[in-house]
Amino acid sequence: MGCGTGLPSDAQVVNDEMCDVCEVWTAESLFPCRVCTRVFHDGCLRRMGYIQGDSAAEVTETAHTETGWSCHYCDNLNLLLTEEEMYSLTETFQQCKVIPDCSLTLEDFLRYRHQTAKRGNSDRALSEEQEEQAARQFAALDPEHRGHVEWPDFLSHESLLLLQQLRPQNSLLRLLTVKERERARATFLARGSGSTISEAECHRAQHSWFCKRPIEAPSCSVSVSHVGPIADSSPASSSSKSQDKAPLPTEPESRFVDWPTFLQESVIYILAARPNSLAIHLKPPG
Numbered sequence: 001m002g003c004g005t006g007l008p009s010d011a012q013v014v015n016d017e018m019c020d021v022c023e024v025w026t027a028e029s030l031f032p033c034r035v036c037t038r039v040f041h042d043g044c045l046r047r048m049g050y051i052q053g054d055s056a057a058e059v060t061e062t063a064h065t066e067t068g069w070s071c072h073y074c075d076n077l078n079l080l081l082t083e084e085e086m087y088s089l090t091e092t093f094q095q096c097k098v099i100p101d102c103s104l105t106l107e108d109f110l111r112y113r114h115q116t117a118k119r120g121n122s123d124r125a126l127s128e129e130q131e132e133q134a135a136r137q138f139a140a141l142d143p144e145h146r147g148h149v150e151w152p153d154f155l156s157h158e159s160l161l162l163l164q165q166l167r168p169q170n171s172l173l174r175l176l177t178v179k180e181r182e183r184a185r186a187t188f189l190a191r192g193s194g195s196t197i198s199e200a201e202c203h204r205a206q207h208s209w210f211c212k213r214p215i216e217a218p219s220c221s222v223s224v225s226h227v228g229p230i231a232d233s234s235p236a237s238s239s240s241k242s243q244d245k246a247p248l249p250t251e252p253e254s255r256f257v258d259w260p261t262f263l264q265e266s267v268i269y270i271l272a273a274r275p276n277s278l279a280i281h282l283k284p285p286g
């Protein structure tokens with residue numbers, strides 16, 4: 001039984017046949033989740049309050065695009081935490097006086113980041129560079145520039161940081177679903193050459209997980225707009241493979257990585273892209 005990175009490469013994704021809510025099989029169209037194999041009636045989702053009012057049309061629309069839609073289990077990254085991890089996170093929130101269910105301004109966010117940094121290393125808060133990085137992460141969590149980050153987006157972000165910090169790489173890989181592995185594999189094959197992929201393409205792929213609405217290009221270019229060279233060379237459509245292999249400024253010689261390395265380096269961003277929210281829950285480097 002090899003676990004490593006490998007499921008059999010010919011693994012077929014078969015969606016469930018019954019609605020996850022009412023457990024009834026019907027021939028009428030069921031929404032598949034883009035992450036897991038659950039399917040749902042839109043009526044059942046509405047009845048349970050998982051989709052409300054005007055978001056219903058949006059869900060119906062997104063669910064049928066290539067991007068797809070995440071069900072309420074997959075949408076909530078906080079559910080990936082164990083009870084102990086959740087306890088530790090709640091404790092940190094309490095100590096840092098973060099009020100659950102409230103949105104956070106940039107000031108709140110930076111104050112929290114400073115406090116958590118101090119906790120680890122008694123009197124050292126964030127360096128100037130780390131603070132800038134935190135501000136960029138805040139902007140990524142607030143794609144519509146509302147000046148605050150919604151609580152669920154903040155919680156998802158903090159859950160990811162905790163997973164990244166506490167879980168070994170192999171345990172993170174086990175969180176990926178067959179659908180996610182297949183999508184990652186397809187990306188690797190499309191962007192790489194043969195059995196390897198350049199680090200630059202690897203970074204582009206990491207950004208591409210977050211292009212959740214291919215029609216509205218601005219929503220995904222937000223994530224790369226800070227970095228100039230990538231934004232210039234990556235048009236909204238992720239399918240257009242750039243011919244001009246523009247190197248990232250920080251990497252004079254491109255490193256090439258194989259499939260297992262690619263998957264390992266991508267796993268946290270693939271998980272980060274699960275929620276339907278347009279926020280970027282963990283901003284990839286570059």
Ligand SMILES: [Zn+2]
Pocket residue numbers: 033034035036037038070071072073074075
């Ligand atoms: Zn799901």
